[in-house]
Amino acid sequence: MDPYQSLKQLRQLLESKQITAEELCRYFLDRIAQFDQKTNSFVSIEPENVLAEARRADKTIDQGINGQLTGIPVAHKDNFCVQGQQTSCCSKLLSTFIAPYDATIVKNISVEGGIYFGKTNMDEFAMGTSNQTSAWGPVRNPWDLSRVPGGSSGGSAAAVAAGFVPVATGSDTGGSIRQPASFCGVTGFKPTYGRLSRYGMIAFASSLDQAGTLTRTAQDASTMFQIMQGHDPRDATSESSRSNKRVSVKHPLTIGYSASLLNDLDSDIIARIEASRETLERLGNKFEDVEVFDQDLALSSYYIISCAEASSNLARFDGIRYGTRTKSPSSIQELYENTRSQGFGDEVKRRLLAGTYFLSNNSPENYVQKAQKLRRMVYELYQELFQKVDVVLAPSAPSTAFRLDEQLDSTDMYRQDRFTVPVNLCGLPAISIPCGLVNGLPIGMQFIGPQYGDELILDVAYRFQNETSWHLQRPRL
Amino acid sequence: MSNMDSNWEAVIGLEVHVQLNTRTKLFSRTRNGDVSAAPNQHANLVDLAYPGTLPVLNQAALTHAIRFGAAIDGSLARVCSFERKHYFYPDLPKGYQISQYSQPIVGSGVFSLWFEDGHTKAVRIRRAHLEEDAGKSIHDRLPDSTVLDFNRAGTPLLEIVTEPDLRTPSEAAMFLRQLHALVIWLGLGSGNLYEGAIRCDANVSLRSQGNNSFGTACELKNLNSFKFLKNALRYEIERQDNVLSSGASVRRETRSYDPMSGTTKSIRKKEQQREYRYFPDPDLPPIPISETTISEIKTSMPELPANVRDRFVRNFNLTPDKAYRLTLEKPLAELFEATVKSCKDPQATANWILGEVIATRKRKQYRAHDIPISARQLSQLIERVKGGTLSFNAAKELVGRLWGTNQDLDQIIKTHDITQISDSDQISHWATRVVEENKELISKLLNGEEKLYEYFIGQVMKLSHGKANPQLVRQALERLVSKKDKHNSSENDD
Numbered sequence: 013m014d015p016y017q018s019l020k021q022l023r024q025l026l027e028s029k030q031i032t033a034e035e036l037c038r039y040f041l042d043r044i045a046q047f048d049q050k051t052n053s054f055v056s057i058e059p060e061n062v063l064a065e066a067r068r069a070d071k072t073i074d075q076g077i078n079g080q081l082t083g084i085p086v087a088h089k090d091n092f093c094v095q096g097q098q099t100s101c102c103s104k105l106l107s108t109f110i111a112p113y114d115a116t117i118v119k120n121i122s123v124e125g126g127i128y129f130g131k132t133n134m135d136e137f138a139m140g141t142s143n144q145t146s147a148w149g150p151v152r153n154p155w156d157l158s159r160v161p162g163g164s165s166g167g168s169a170a171a172v173a174a175g176f177v178p179v180a181t182g183s184d185t186g187g188s189i190r191q192p193a194s195f196c197g198v199t200g201f202k203p204t205y206g207r208l209s210r211y212g213m214i215a216f217a218s219s220l221d222q223a224g225t226l227t228r229t230a231q232d233a234s235t236m237f238q239i240m241q242g243h244d245p246r247d248a249t250s251e252s253s254r255s256n257k258r259v260s261v262k263h264p265l266t267i268g269y270s271a272s273l274l275n276d277l278d279s280d281i282i283a284r285i286e287a288s289r290e291t292l293e294r295l296g297n298k299f300e301d302v303e304v305f306d307q308d309l310a311l312s313s314y315y316i317i318s319c320a321e322a323s324s325n326l327a328r329f330d331g332i333r334y335g336t337r338t339k340s341p342s343s344i345q346e347l348y349e350n351t352r353s354q355g356f357g358d359e360v361k362r363r364l365l366a367g368t369y370f371l372s373n374n375s376p377e378n379y380v381q382k383a384q385k386l387r388r389m390v391y392e393l394y395q396e397l398f399q400k401v402d403v404v405l406a407p408s409a410p411s412t413a414f415r416l417d418e419q420l421d422s423t424d425m426y427r428q429d430r431f432t433v434p435v436n437l438c439g440l441p442a443i444s445i446p447c448g449l450v451n452g453l454p455i456g457m458q459f460i461g462p463q464y465g466d467e468l469i470l471d472v473a474y475r476f477q478n479e480t481s482w483h484l485q486r487p488r489l
Numbered sequence: 490m491s492n493m494d495s496n497w498e499a500v501i502g503l504e505v506h507v508q509l510n511t512r513t514k515l516f517s518r519t520r521n522g523d524v525s526a527a528p529n530q531h532a533n534l535v536d537l538a539y540p541g542t543l544p545v546l547n548q549a550a551l552t553h554a555i556r557f558g559a560a561i562d563g564s565l566a567r568v569c570s571f572e573r574k575h576y577f578y579p580d581l582p583k584g585y586q587i588s589q590y591s592q593p594i595v596g597s598g599v600f601s602l603w604f605e606d607g608h609t610k611a612v613r614i615r616r617a618h619l620e621e622d623a624g625k626s627i628h629d630r631l632p633d634s635t636v637l638d639f640n641r642a643g644t645p646l647l648e649i650v651t652e653p654d655l656r657t658p659s660e661a662a663m664f665l666r667q668l669h670a671l672v673i674w675l676g677l678g679s680g681n682l683y684e685g686a687i688r689c690d691a692n693v694s695l696r697s698q699g700n701n702s703f704g705t706a707c708e709l710k711n712l713n714s715f716k717f718l719k720n721a722l723r724y725e726i727e728r729q730d731n732v733l734s735s736g737a738s739v740r741r742e743t744r745s746y747d748p749m750s751g752t753t754k755s756i757r758k759k760e761q762q763r764e765y766r767y768f769p770d771p772d773l774p775p776i777p778i779s780e781t782t783i784s785e786i787k788t789s790m791p792e793l794p795a796n797v798r799d800r801f802v803r804n805f806n807l808t809p810d811k812a813y814r815l816t817l818e819k820p821l822a823e824l825f826e827a828t829v830k831s832c833k834d835p836q837a838t839a840n841w842i843l844g845e846v847i848a849t850r851k852r853k854q855y856r857a858h859d860i861p862i863s864a865r866q867l868s869q870l871i872e873r874v875k876g877g878t879l880s881f882n883a884a885k886e887l888v889g890r891l892w893g894t895n896q897d898l899d900q901i902i903k904t905h906d907i908t909q910i911s912d913s914d915q916i917s918h919w920a921t922r923v924v925e926e927n928k929e930l931i932s933k934l935l936n937g938e939e940k941l942y943e944y945f946i947g948q949v950m951k952l953s954h955g956k957a958n959p960q961l962v963r964q965a966l967e968r969l970v971s972k973k974d975k976h977n978s979s980e981n982d983d
Contacts, residue, residue: 091541092541093540093541099540099541101540106540109540111540111541112534112539113534113539113541115541210543211541211542211543212541212542213541214540214541215540215541215772217771218771218772219771245545246543246545247543247545248543248544248545248546248772248773248774249543249771249772249774320768321771323766324573324575324584324585324766324768327575327577327583327584327585328538328540328582328583328584329540330577330579330584332579332582332637333537333538333539333582334539334540344579348577368766371575371766371767371768372764372766380768
């Protein structure tokens with residue numbers, strides 16, 4: 013049994029009864045039991061439930077009424093609510109929280125027969141780029157256990173890279189799918205804001221958060237996307253079902269590319285991206301030089317807005333209705349203070365304090381309003397850019413995975429996101445795919461599409477993967 | 490009241506929270522407004538702010554707000570947007586309240602305040618915006634702990650803010666009463682003050698007469714009846730008067746009113762105003778409101794009470810006061826118009842409605858706006874009284890009998906045998922009998938004790954079991970008495 017098979021291959025195996033869903037799930041469970049103490053990519057997994065679900069899947073396969081994912085394991089990042097399951101956002105504050113309902117995308121996946129395989133590790137409340145802020149301990153990169161997997165969807169990226177599951181969900185607020193995809197050598201897809209429902213995905217920064225997937229291939233990302241997407245009446249920001257804004261798929265493309273963007277990158281990384289560019293040209297695509305927005309300004313805008321929204325979204329964690337409440341407080345004030353200071357980790361506290369500060373001045377020129385102005389400028393720049401080019405090619409991360417013991421300060425950590433945040437500020441779709449190995453570590457690049465150009469970037473990523481084999485590279489565990 | 494003769498003028502503005510009677514809550518699909526529900530029966534995951542849940546606007550609440558805006562000729566926003574207002578409180582589940590801050594759905598408008606003598610005063614409305622209600626913290630259910638009921642959490646509120654255009658406590662109370670009437674007239678809310686469906690805060694300051702600038706205002710919280718509003722303002726104006734007259738200055742603060750003692754006390758200095766950290770709610774993208782939507786809502790509006798009132802005065806020659814009282818409730822005004830249409834007697838109809846109909850409702854402890862008597866029943870009743878086949882007293886009693894039934898008036902009259910007797914032979918027979926049995930009283934009556942007529946009429950009515958037409962009884966008695974008088978004088982002549 014090969015743990016790195018595509019969804020299509022697994023489906024064929026199941027439908028032709030070369031393997032039962034129970035056998036398949038048992039295989040992946042065994043693999044996790046054997047190797048996950050090395051990577052720590054799962055935070056909760058209930059083998060008995062998985063196997064019971066697999067046996068039900070076998071029945072539906074026997075009856076010939078299977079869905080697109082029947083019998084296939086799917087792991088969820090720990091910020092997606094799964095009914096009856098621990099949903100902690102890898103925070104001490106929610107360590108005892110059992111979700112009473114399914115997130116919309118979780119439901120969409122289970123309707124197609126996907127087997128809930130457990131929760132993957134993440135940075136606490138999705139705040140981080142190294143998966144070191146998790147209350148359940150850091151995740152280690154399957155390519156090199158002394159290195160981080162990236163974050164915040166580090167558990168999902170590591171789990172797919174390690175062949176624990178063929179697909180895992182993730183969430184991307186400022187690069188939280190794409191940067192770990194780059195570090196772990198997998199395909200990370202962040203759709204257009206609104207195309208996947210946010211209902212049941214525990215909010216970090218509502219205007220930036222977008223669910224997505226970590227998969228082996230763009231083709232698998234596309235399959236998952238078709239299953240997960242669609243209008244959700246429970247999410248007012250979800251795309252209307254009558255929307256006709258879709259950008260149609262075409263080939264060849266005019267691809268925007270900014271050489272100046274690569275200036276401060278390692279020469280080996282630049283070489284990998286340049287080589288990919290040649291591959292894309294060979295496929296018939298044309299490249300055009302474009303100017304992109306000042307990265308540090310976009311980054312400031314992103315951190316101000318995301319921290320401000322986080323300080324508001326996380327206000328509900330007060331210990332009153334759910335979550336871990338502090339023991340015997342003497343006043344309501346003390347209940348709040350102790351619950352929150354004992355429950356939240358340092359990075360979350362840092363961002364909540366900053367966000368509260370950013371919002372605290374109601375003068376017309378406060379931080380958040382300035383940041384929103386910058387955000388509009390970034391948005392307009394991309395609007396203009398997509399008048400000239402079909403998609404943009406950019407690095408996914410400024411480096412390969414760094415070591416766990418590397419002492420990065422907050423600002424260095426935040427600068428990890430500089431290639432990814434403009435996409436979130438503008439609500440654009442982007443997909444990170446592996447484009448090489450540098451000193452034995454994977455590195456990714458991303459295609460950024462115009463709004464509703466999801467299918468377009470999935471297609472170009474698929475064509476690239478047809479020509480290359482970087483996405484097929486595997487770590488040795 | 491000391492301020493009446495003092496040099497100070499009161500300046501009052503109100504903030505009124507109206508609970509809207511939509512079927513579901515402002516941002517969730519939970520049932521709204523079921524006051525009889527067990528605690529937390531109507532609180533779903535969205536209302537309780539469970540992680541991952543999101544708000545979705547209830548369009549009906551938006552329509553309600555636009556209806557109110559149209560009624561006060563307010564400017565209407567063309568985009569409906571919401572902000573988050575942050576503060577920590579156990580009955581505020583999200584740690585913020587979703588409200589409208591920078592762009593209220595209704596901008597400046599005018600409320601025409603009506604006075605008994607028929608004149609009106611324009612009270613400017615600064616804004617009216619949508620927001621969600623909080624849950625309830627209950628401190629007296631358990632010893633040593635507070636319990637929470639989230640049924641109310643997420644109930645849509647329309648917060649209506651006036652300009653400081655009111656000048657006296659009774660003017661403020663009149664305004665609240667008429668606003669309350671308008672809210673119910675438009676079908677926006679139950680208006681039940683006891684249940685907190687309309688809640689009022691007042692800002693009040695004093696300034697010297699003739700001065701156009703404003704003094705330092707205090708905010709009075711939770712004045713949830715017309716009487717409390719009036720009394721709280723009276724107390725507060727007197728208090729500020731004393732402070733200012735002693736040469737001291739009024740502190741800007743929030744005060745609460747205690748209806749038991751009739752006093753206000755400081756609860757928080759305004760300098761300690763909380764920082765609410767407003768920002769646009771990213772979960773609720775602004776919704777454009779089209780001209781079509783607005784004109785559809787405007788077309789569906791009922792005729793406004795002020796119009797109806799003026800029309801009643803103009804077309805039916807009612808006094809302004811009667812027209813006002815009839816238009817405090819839409820069902821009363823509708824009953825009036827429908828009744829007049831068939832009985833053609835506006836004065837009698839107004840008197841019957843404002844008299845016996847309202848009295849019966851009070852006696853039967855019906856809620857305001859419940860008037861289970863039909864225009865057909867009432868106009869028949871008025872016609873029978875005028876035609877003389879129904880006595881006034883019997884008619885009054887009949888209002889009670891008709892209450893809540895859909896019975897035909899004539900049918901009831903027949904079944905209960907209460908047709909008025911206007912047969913003059915029968916009546917003079919009874920009258921003669923009463924006169925014969927009370928000879929001494931007759932001589933007193935003849936000696937000028939005219940009041941005794943009432944006694945004789947009463948005796949005849951008794952004999953007729955209340956069914957004799959009292960007017961005919963009086964006439965019969967007068968005839969008999971004048972005969973006696975002639976008889977006496979002819980005797981004396983002998």
